[in-house]
Structures are given as structure tokens and as C-alpha cells.
Amino acid sequence: MLRAAQISAAALMIAALAAPIAAQTDPMTPDKVDVYDPARPQADYVRKEVMIPMRDGVKLFTVIVMRKGTSHGPILLTRTPYDAGKATSRNRSQKIEEILPVMDADFVNDGYIRVYQDVRGLKGSEGDYVMTRPLRGPLNKTDVDNSTDAYDTIDWLVKNVPETNGKVAITGSSYPGFTSLMALIDPHPALKAAVPQSPMVDGWMGDDWFHNGAFRNFGFGYSLSQTAKKGGGAIPMGNGDEYTTMLNAGSAGDFARAYGLDAFPSVRKLLEHPAYDPYWQEQAVDKLLARRTLTVPTMLVVGQWDQEDSYGAPAVYKALEPQDKKNDMVSLVIGPWRHSGVNYEGRSLGDLQFEGDTGRQFRVGTMKPFLDHYLKDNPPAGYTMPGSLTYATGIDKWETRAKWPGGTPTPLYLGASYSLSWAKPAAAGSDSYVSDPAKPVPYLPRPIHQDQNEAWRTWLVKDQRFVDGRPDVLTYVTPVLDKDVHIAGQPMVDLFAATSGTDSDWVVKLIDVYPEENTANPVMAGYELPIGIDIFRGRYAHGFDKPQALTPGKAENYKFGLPNVNHVFKPGHRIMVQIQSSLFPVYDRNPQTYVPSIFDAKPGDYKPATQSVQYGAAGASAIWLPIVK
Known part of the structure; x- marks a missing residue:
């Protein structure tokens, strides 16, 4: 027996040695491979890249992501200039929550199909990129725009994604908020809901490019980063104080020309249209939507301290709310966030701390039930759409109302000795300061580096003590409050002011002054927290489309709004x-x-120029606060 086993083992060894050796890779085989799919077989998701044809033949790069096993899933669509490929492959992971933005997790984990698409002409999409492509009409003689592209995309998705139930919602923040709103113009029948967040609505009145006629310099950098095929990114002006660099450049136009930015069509369009002419009026999305009947339930979202697009969402709400007879078609949400902060952790903003993650509170507690109601095949019963949902800063509390605003306009008057009072001063008076363009008031403590994200994102909550006391800043303050002052709505500036020059800007800040002693939260001791800041360019006192010189020494009545807010000034504080x-x-x-x-x-x-601010009598300057009784 042993002899036989030994013979068999030897035979097997001889056979193995006789077997041909597997072919080895030639040392000179090129090492490049065409593609590697990071979604391995063990991944818990399916990710597909497709090119969706538009009506003019242009194809748009689109990524479709869903959890494996999804069926009858609603589609949540975002149309973006910020790279659909990157947005859907953030980490080389096999888990769907890891490859998508944090705001998507609760949706894809509940059967939603997430779709991101590059807008026409950017990243993987074909066609020409026009930064804010106008609607077909006076400014756009073609047959396509962001409305038709959304329509054609939705049409393709419901016909070619077998895992869907055929119902679509659109969402996105900032530019994708703009594309979300554009989808509401002549919407596809399958579009059942929309959640535009921090949308760019009117680039001249109060969003990205201008505020009441005053130009926002950061627009130059955005144009460079968005439209340069090569060499884009930050403006190459070094690492010094941007305050000094831009001051030395001269006018904003001189700055653009110095860095070659006037070669960019998007910049030339800004330089060529400094007033509110038809170029801007025909692109104002709130005006476009107001001309149509709203057929898609829409939840508009904005941050109370949105440093880029504070104007848009409330403007669209104001335009559409009169159509909402049953209070079930349009809703406004204001959270304690920066621009696009709704999609991130919302426990803090700068030095402010809130009760829990306010971003996720909204996404899970409000946005998802809204979308479930309109997109799920069998949605939970009993849903009611809030007319408005706003976070009351100061008391850290979400509040719902049937309509917005929630307060009654009440004047808080400027008075003698730099006072603020609910009573109109009987005697007229004025205060003056010299504004020197060679020494402009900075919006942040210097040195200023706007490309530092945290500084830019939080400048609207920066403690204003860094400018309080400057000779070119007037400061008015109430006595210490003995009870809550709750405002919910848009504070309105009612300013009577004159200049010795022939043009002037007026910046007004509404501020919550914290008590000087604050043992419980020392960081906030004496803090001068801006509740709202905005600007008005004086040449537009008699019409935004009719700039004209001011008469030196003649008082004008400047009326303009600050950002919409829900805030409580607490006892012991001052306004x-x-x-x-x-x-x-x-x-x-x-x-x-x-x-x-x-x-x-x-x-x-x-x-x-010498600037004079009037108070009392016929020149009773005031801030009209939307007081909640």
C-alpha cells in the first residue's frame, strides 16, 4: 500500500512539472488601462454615467446613482456647473452614503434615485456655456435654455430609468438653485416638486453681482473660475491684503482690466450693464415666474446670513405667494445658515452656536416629508405644507407660520445723541461724517483674504466692534431692553440723508448688541452681532433704471430692504x-x-464727501422692524 502511494505521488509531481507554465505579462506591455470602475461588485450602489440628448442634439453628461435593489424610486435631480462627476464620487468607497454629498444620505437610503447633471457647456456636457443663460425670448433667440434642458432631461429619465416610479423633484443650492427655478418655467408633467436653495434670482437687485446698484467685486473671481478653459481659479494677485490690492487698482473696471478679466464675455456683460436695464430685468427669475401659473409645489430655502444670494428665495416667494390660494403650493424656509449651509452640519456659524444640527433638522424633518408627500407612491398620510418655516435666532427655535412675513412693520427711529427710540423725535436734527474713498470701511478686519473660505462664509456674523467708533461710521443704539423684541420678516431702511458730493453709497447694519458680561458664553460678551446688512447706491434714488447725479446738500429718502430674518433681541441686549x-x-x-x-x-x-443723516420731523430716519406681537 505504501509503495503504491509513493508511486502515485511521484507521478503527480512529474505531471505537474510537465504542465506548461502560465503565460507571463511581457515586460514591455503598456501600463495604461482605458478605465477603472471604482464601484466594485461588492458596492451597495449602482452608478451610471449617461449622455442625455437635448432637443437641439446637444448631449448633457448625467450621473445616476441609487442603492442596489431600488425599484419604484422617485428621482431627485440637480443640474449643476460644479461637476456632476465629482459630486457623485467624493470618496473611493463602496458605500453610497460616502460617494454622495452628506445631504443625499437620507434620500438614497429611502429609495430615492439621485441624479446630477452638468449644465450645458461645462465639465462633461456638450454645447456652449452661458453663465446665466437667459430664457428663450428677447435675450436668447435660440430654442434652448435651462428650462428646456430640464424638461428634456426629465423626459429622458422617466423613460429610460426602469427603477423609477416616474416622479421627479429638482433641488440644488446657489447656481443649482437657479436651475431648479428655471425648471418651473414650462415644467415637465413628471416634475412633482422643487426645493430651490439659495437660488440666484436677480443678479442686480440683491444676489451675486450687485446689491441695489453697488457692484460686488467677488464676481470677477467667480467668472474666472467658471469660464476659463485653462489657467482659471483664483485671480493671480498674490497673497497680500486684498483691501490694499484692490484699492491700489482704482475702479472695479480698472481692476478687471489690470488682470485681463475684461477679455471674459461674462465680465464684459457686467461692465456693460451697470444699471438695471432690460439685460437684468429680462433675466430676473422672480419676474419670469410671476408671469406664469405655478403648477409645481415649491419649497424655497435661504440662509439668514447668506453672503451670496440672500435676495432670491424671498423674492420668488413674494412673487408666487399671491397665487397660493390654498396655501399648499409655495413655502419659504429661512435657516440660521450661510450660503448653501442647509446642506452641511448646522450647529454653528462663526461664533454663533445653535441647538443641534439645524441643517439636518430641516432636511429630515421638513424637506424629506415634503418630497415624500409629492413623490412617493404611498406617502405617509397627514402631511401639511408649511407656509413658512423659519429659525428664530436668539431663542434657537423653529417656527411655522401660514404666511410670511410674520411681524407688523414698526418704526425704530434714529434720534439725538445717537439714540434709537420707538417714539418719533419731535425735533429735527442730523449727524455727519466724512466718507473718504481713499480710506473705505472694510467689511472684515484686515488683512483681508477673500479666498479663505471661513472668513468669506461668516463675514455677515462678524462682531462689528472692529468698525464701531470709526469717524466714518455712525452708531445709534437703544437703551438696554427689558423684554423680548421679536422680528420676523424683512427690516426696511427708511433713511433721509444728504451728501456734499454728487453720488454716494449708504450701508445700513441692524445689530444685536450682547451684554458686556456673559459668563455662560464669554465669546459673545459685548458682541455686536449683525442681523442684517445691505447697501444702496445713491444714483438710483429715483429709479434703478435711471441713474442720475445727486444734488449736493439735498436730502433724499432712501428706502430699501435688509435680508429677511427671524430673530429675538433678548432682555439685557440692545438694538x-x-x-x-x-x-x-x-x-x-x-x-x-x-x-x-x-x-x-x-x-x-x-x-x-460729507454725509449727513437726518432724524426727527420731516426727515425722520428709521428702521422699520417686522415686530411679532
Whole structure:
């Protein structure tokens, strides 16, 4: 037996040695491979890249992501200029929650199909990129725009994604908020709901490019990063103080020309349209939507301290709410966030701390039930759409209302000795300061580096003590409050002011002043927290489309809104109003000498001016606060 086993083992060894050796890879085989799919067989998701044809033959790069096993899933669509491929492959993971943005997890884990698409002309999509492509009409003689592209995309998805139930919602923040709104114009029948977040709505009135006529310098960098095929990114002006760099450049137009930005069509469009002419009016999305009947339930979202697009969502709500007879078609949400902060952890903003993760509170507690109601085949019963949902800062509490605003306009008057009072001063008076364009008031403590994200994202909650006391900043303050002052709505500026120049800017800040002693939260002791900041360019006192020189020494009545807020000024706090004539370099400098276009102002046009703010009698300057009784 043993002899036989030994013979068999030897035979097997001989056979193995006789077997041919597997072919080895030639040392000179090229090492490049065509593609590697990071979604391995063990992945818990399916990720597909497709090119969806539009009606003019252009194909748009689109990524479809869903958990394995999904069926009858609603589609949640985002149309973006910020790279659909990156948005859907954030980590080389085999888990769906890891490859998608954090805001997507609760949706894909509940059967939603997540779709991201590159807008026409960017990243993987074909066609020409027009930064804010106008609607078909006076400014766009083609047959396509962001509305038709959304329609054609949705049509393809419901016909070619077998895992869907045929119901689609659109969402996204900032630019994708704009594309979400554009999808509501002539919407596809399968579009059942929309959640535009921090949308760019009117780039001149109060969103990205201008605020009430004052130009926002950061728009140059955005144009460079979005439209340069090569060499884009940050403007190459070094690492020094941007305040100094931009001041030395001269006008905003001179700055653009110095860095070659005037070669960009998107920049030239800004420089060529400094006033609110038809170029801007025909692109205002709130006006476009107001001309149509809203057929898609829409939840508009914005951050109370949105440093980029504070105007858009409330403007669209104001335009559409009159159509909402049953209070079930349009809702406004204001959270304690920066721009797009709704999609991130919302426990804090700068030095402010909130009760829990306010971003996820909204996404899970409000946004998802809204979308479930309109997109799920068998949605939970009993859903009611809030007319408005806003976070009351100061008391850290979400509040719902049938309508917005929630408060009654009540004037808080400027008075003698830099006071603020609920009673209109009987005697007239004025306070003055000298505004010098050579020494503009900074919007942040210097040195300023706007490309540092945290500084830019939180500048609207920056403690204003860094400018309080400057000779070119007027500060008015109430006595210490003995009870809550709750505001819910849009504070309105009602300013009577004159200048010795022929043009002027007016910056107004509404501020919550914390007690000087605060043992429980020392960081906030004495803090001057901005509740709302905005600017008005004086040349538009008699019409945004009709710039004209101011008459030196003649008081004008400037009326404009601050951002919409829900805030409670607590007992022991004080209410403050600051007034100044520059906010640099976030806004360009007004030369205070009237010129046809400030973009073309010459060095000699920039002159100091004496600014006079009136109070009492016929010139009763005030901030109208939406007081909740």
C-alpha cells in the first residue's frame, strides 16, 4: 500500500512539472488601462454615467446613482456647473452614503434615485456655456435654455430609468438653485416638486453681482473660475491684503482690466450693464415666474446670513405667494445658515452656536416629508405644507407660520445723541461724517483674504466692534431692553440723508448688541452681532433704471430692504444701527462724484464727501422692524 502511494505521488509531481507554465505579462506591455470602475461588485450602489440628448442634439453628461435593489424610486435631480462627476464620487468607497454629498444620505437610503447633471457647456456636457443663460425670448433667440434642458432631461429619465416610479423633484443650492427655478418655467408633467436653495434670482437687485446698484467685486473671481478653459481659479494677485490690492487698482473696471478679466464675455456683460436695464430685468427669475401659473409645489430655502444670494428665495416667494390660494403650493424656509449651509452640519456659524444640527433638522424633518408627500407612491398620510418655516435666532427655535412675513412693520427711529427710540423725535436734527474713498470701511478686519473660505462664509456674523467708533461710521443704539423684541420678516431702511458730493453709497447694519458680561458664553460678551446688512447706491434714488447725479446738500429718502430674518433681541441686549458709505472690498468704491459708469471712474473722480443723516420731523430716519406681537 505504501509503495503504491509513493508511486502515485511521484507521478503527480512529474505531471505537474510537465504542465506548461502560465503565460507571463511581457515586460514591455503598456501600463495604461482605458478605465477603472471604482464601484466594485461588492458596492451597495449602482452608478451610471449617461449622455442625455437635448432637443437641439446637444448631449448633457448625467450621473445616476441609487442603492442596489431600488425599484419604484422617485428621482431627485440637480443640474449643476460644479461637476456632476465629482459630486457623485467624493470618496473611493463602496458605500453610497460616502460617494454622495452628506445631504443625499437620507434620500438614497429611502429609495430615492439621485441624479446630477452638468449644465450645458461645462465639465462633461456638450454645447456652449452661458453663465446665466437667459430664457428663450428677447435675450436668447435660440430654442434652448435651462428650462428646456430640464424638461428634456426629465423626459429622458422617466423613460429610460426602469427603477423609477416616474416622479421627479429638482433641488440644488446657489447656481443649482437657479436651475431648479428655471425648471418651473414650462415644467415637465413628471416634475412633482422643487426645493430651490439659495437660488440666484436677480443678479442686480440683491444676489451675486450687485446689491441695489453697488457692484460686488467677488464676481470677477467667480467668472474666472467658471469660464476659463485653462489657467482659471483664483485671480493671480498674490497673497497680500486684498483691501490694499484692490484699492491700489482704482475702479472695479480698472481692476478687471489690470488682470485681463475684461477679455471674459461674462465680465464684459457686467461692465456693460451697470444699471438695471432690460439685460437684468429680462433675466430676473422672480419676474419670469410671476408671469406664469405655478403648477409645481415649491419649497424655497435661504440662509439668514447668506453672503451670496440672500435676495432670491424671498423674492420668488413674494412673487408666487399671491397665487397660493390654498396655501399648499409655495413655502419659504429661512435657516440660521450661510450660503448653501442647509446642506452641511448646522450647529454653528462663526461664533454663533445653535441647538443641534439645524441643517439636518430641516432636511429630515421638513424637506424629506415634503418630497415624500409629492413623490412617493404611498406617502405617509397627514402631511401639511408649511407656509413658512423659519429659525428664530436668539431663542434657537423653529417656527411655522401660514404666511410670511410674520411681524407688523414698526418704526425704530434714529434720534439725538445717537439714540434709537420707538417714539418719533419731535425735533429735527442730523449727524455727519466724512466718507473718504481713499480710506473705505472694510467689511472684515484686515488683512483681508477673500479666498479663505471661513472668513468669506461668516463675514455677515462678524462682531462689528472692529468698525464701531470709526469717524466714518455712525452708531445709534437703544437703551438696554427689558423684554423680548421679536422680528420676523424683512427690516426696511427708511433713511433721509444728504451728501456734499454728487453720488454716494449708504450701508445700513441692524445689530444685536450682547451684554458686556456673559459668563455662560464669554465669546459673545459685548458682541455686536449683525442681523442684517445691505447697501444702496445713491444714483438710483429715483429709479434703478435711471441713474442720475445727486444734488449736493439735498436730502433724499432712501428706502430699501435688509435680508429677511427671524430673530429675538433678548432682555439685557440692545438694538444698534450702524450707517456708513463703504463696505470694501466686497463692494466696489463709489467715487462720490457722479460719472456715467463707476466701472470707468478715474482717480480724480474719487473725492471725500460729507454725509449727513437726518432724524426727527420731516426727515425722520428709521428702521422699520417686522415686530411679532
